[in-house]
Amino acid sequence: MSELIYLDNAxxxxxxxxxxxxxxxxxxxxxxxxxxxxxxxxxxxKAVEDARKEVADFLGAKPNEIYFTGGGSESDNWALKGIAFSQRKKGKHIITSAIEHHAILHTCEYLEKLGYEITYVGVDENGIIKLDELEKSIREDTILISVMFANNEIGSIQPIKEIGEIAKKHKVLFHTDAVQAYGHVPINVDECHIDMLSASGHKINGPKGIGIMYLRNGVQIESFVHGGAQERGKRAGTHNTPGIVGFGRATTLAKEKMEERTKKEVELRDYLIKRVLDEVPYTKLNGDKVKRLPNNVNFSFRFIEGESLLIMLDQKGICASSGSACTSGSLDPSHVLLAIGLPHEIAHGSLRLTLSDETTKEEIDYTVEAIKTVVERLRSMSPLYEDFVKKNKQ
Structure with missing residues (x-):
């Protein structure tokens, strides 16, 4: 077994x-x-256009609907700001969910400062958006619905087709941040009525610094990067040809290996979930048990602090996280875990483990034993846990 166990593939x-x-x-x-x-x-x-076709084929899109960007965050920013600015005469109301990635949430905060109104739709205890609340939020001046395909922290997969049908019914544009889902689950933009989609290369064994925006033909959007005429005049800047080639190749590999990889990851994921829930008391699985990404596991351990857990697992050679890498270092609990109803003290004790097709059962077993040891050690130092044990013995 390798000295390094990498379980932070999200x-x-x-x-x-x-x-x-x-x-x-x-x-x-x-x-x-x-x-x-x-x-x-x-x-x-030619290499750029070949890669564009590879991405389009995976999404069920046309090649001229694929635009290369610098990554998922740029694509998210472009979708929201581009539509906000191009559609401002129609309205200034945007709908999103309470559990979006900060590339969406912080962009929404920016737009609010410019006079736009944002509605943050809630989710249920499994992190699935409330469709009735979403539809009731639509107004005459609603210009965009943006809901992520799958959550980056708890892995819950959203009812994207149903959201797309609601958006189409009310003639509202629909964008989805598919950064975590792209290459891991099948996506067809026409079947799901998706008008815009963001994805990133480094989440699918591709290079960093390259992303895509799917933009349905006919959607009017303002350019995000101004300068040259690259990407049909919509996204200026010299093409990152090696990165684009890498994105295309990674997409094709993901497509070819998806069925086999998913089967393996789901088997290991469910094995990991069962062992931890059976062997570590006072533990909760976050996210939907079934409607979740194949490689995602997220636990909350009562009576411990997540940062200490990560440090001690790192000392045992295990790379994990407590949530999004983009919020690493924050002392605040995850907004996703708070949105699904966890109290602050439990949300602080979270652990995200994300597998790859190279993860082995041996590594999972080692990780479970390490979690058991570390959690027991941290709880032994917790006065809250001590009081809890005493109270339950009475």
């Missing part, structure tokens, strides 16, 4: 060898600017 993933190999020629051999007109740059331009 934060980032290792670049697959096939992806690295596909990218290499575009650093050294075919380094031309894809926007240039001479023949040498033609290899780069």
């Amino acid at each position: 934060a980032t993933t290792k670049v697959a060898p096939e992806v690295y190999e596909a990218m290499n020629p575009y650093f050294e051999e075919y380094y031309g600017n894809a926007a240039s007109v001479y023949r040498f740059a033609g290899e780069s331009k």
Whole structure:
């Protein structure tokens, strides 16, 4: 067994060898600017368009509906700001959920300062959006609904098709942040009535610094990055050709391996969940038991503090997290866990473990034993736990 057990694949993933190999020629051999007109740059331009088709094929989209960006956060910002600014004459009301990634939530906060009104729809105890509340929130001046495909912390998969049907019924544009879902579950933009979609390369064994925006033909949106005429004039900047090639190759690999990988990850995920819930008392699984990403597990342990848990697991060679990597270092409990109804003291004791297709049963067993040891150690130092045990013995 490796000295390092990496169980934080929701934060980032290792670049697959096939992806690295596909990218290499575009650093050294075919380094031309894809926007240039001479023949040498033609290899780069062809590579960009081939990758665009790979992404489009995975989403059931047209190649000219795929735009390359610098990552998921840029795509999220573009979707919200681009629609907010282009549709401001129609209205200034946007609907999202209470458990979105901060790339969405902080963008919404920015738009609120500019006079836009945001409705944050609640979720149930499993982190699934309340569809009735969503539909009731739609108004005459609603210009956009943005709900993530699957939550990055607790793994709950949203009823995206139903949300898309609601949006279409009321003639409201629908964007989904699919950064965690892309490449892990099947996605068809037409079947789900999705108008815009964000995804990121480094979540699917691709490179960092590359993302995509799916933008349905006919949707009017303002450009987010101004400058040159790249990406059909909608997103300026020299193409990151190696990154784009890597994204395309990673997408194809994810598509080819999805069925096999999902089967393995779900089996290990459910094994991990059962062992921890059976062997570590006063533990809660966060997120839907069935409607969740294949590789996601999120626990809350009563009477402990999550940061201490992570540090002690790290000392045992286990990489994990307490939630989104984008909020690492924050002393506040997860907004996602608070939204599903957990009290602050329990939300603070959370642990997210996200598997990959390389994760082994041996690693899971080692991790479970480490969790048992660390949780017992931390609880032994907790006066709250001591008082709880004494009270329950009486």
